[in-house]
Amino acid sequence: MSDRPVFVIGCPRSGTTMLQLMLHSHPRMAVPPETRFLVPAYYRRRKWGDLRVTHRRRALAEWIATDRTTKFRELKIDKDEFVRQCVAGPGSLGSVIGTAFRMYADRFDKSRWGDKRPSYVKQVDMLLRLFPDAQFIHLIRDGRDCVSSLKEMPWYTLDSFHAISTWAEAIDAGARLRRTLPEDTYYELRYEDLTDDPSTELKKICHFLEEEFSPAMVSPREAASVAVPQHKVWHSNTHGEVIRTRVGSWANRLEDWEIALCEHMLGDRLESMGYELTGAPKPSREHITTCQKTMQKRRASRMRKHVRDRFNRLREPSPVAAMLTSRQRSLAGVPQQRPELVV
Structure with missing residues (x-):
């Protein structure tokens, strides 16, 4: 089993x-609420020093x-036990980060996180x-619905031009991943199809993950109580049944x-996704220019960050890849643990 x-x-x-909740409802998978340590830990990896050294992992x-x-x-895992397992575990950045998610899966007696x-x-x-053995599921939704929903979020402080850019970036990234990643690594589907026929789409996802389909995935209300924090009121609809009432609601929002700007700037991408x-009608020149400038600034910012990361890769103090799963250990050339030795 994977x-x-x-x-x-x-x-x-x-x-x-x-x-997330549908996957968490599977008997072998645990997908927690969003955390905020994976990305910062990666970009600050030089600060932590050589993680092959015990006190650095601590x-x-x-x-x-x-x-x-x-x-x-x-x-909701014990922090002292987490620190202990990290100190006792492999000396790499991914191993320390992965230990937190593995312990979360252990909370539910599940094998995958x-x-x-x-x-x-x-x-x-x-x-x-x-x-390096990760799998990715890319959920795609009508960009006009995403833009209208982003505008209504209490945490979203940017304008419609940024919202349009955000969707374009996600679609463009997905296109690159589709071209470059193996079929057993990257999978994409549409939100509209998932809400229209959850069972069929979830069976396809389970096939991609090499897991048996579980009917519990279709109605993930119970998972919401543990995998979605109550303070995230914008996710309140996840505590009910899977519904399609928001599909196409951009027309009124x-x-x-x-709408004109979305279709002008995103038209080819929208049509390529069905x-x-x-x-x-064509939007005003002013709106087009503002949106183009927003996209250009965001692209330049991503490129600067990419260049910095490439430079930092030349000066990494210790291994990055996790050595926790069977495939990770194999890729790292680490001997596989015999079942009776696994603690």
Whole structure:
């Protein structure tokens, strides 16, 4: 049976929390609420030093377990035991991070863990460095619905131009992943298809994950009580049945100029994903120019970060890849543990 990590990715407000709960409802998979330590730990990896050294692993584990920004508390695992297992475990960044998720799966007596964060769609290269055997499920939703939903979120402080750019970036990243990753590593589906026929789509996902389909995945209400924090009121709909009432609701939630701009800037991408356009009139030159400039600035920012990361890869103090699963250990050239020796 597979023990590969699974990451749920996509544009924010595309239904990734619903999919997280569906996967968490599987008897072999645990997918926790969103945390905030994986990405910062990776980009600060030089700070932690050589993680093959015991006290360095302890320092990283204690930061993950105690810093207020990491949301480690959402996992509800014992922080002292987490630190102990990290200190006793393999000396790599991915191994320390992966230990937190593995312990979360242990809470539910499950064999596999996953993680859900929409922005991971643009960070798959980083995730594969940490977890080289990872699998990715990209959930895609009509960009106009994503834009309209983002605008209504209390945590989203940017404008419609940024929301449009966010969806375009997710779709473009998915296209690259589709071209470059093996079929057993990357899988994508549409939110509209998942909500229209959950059983069929979940069976396809289970086939991709090499897991048996579980009917419990179709109605994941119970999982919401443990995998979605109550303070996230914008996910309140995940506590009910899977519904389609929000599909296409952008028509009543976006202003006319926003619909026109979405279809002008995203039209080719929308149609390539099977979404029909309304034939809205061309948006104003001012709106087009502002959106183009927003996209260019965001692209330049990503490139600068990418260049910095490439430079930092030349000066990494210790291994990055996790050595926890059977495939990770094989890729790292680490002897497989005999079952009777696994603690």
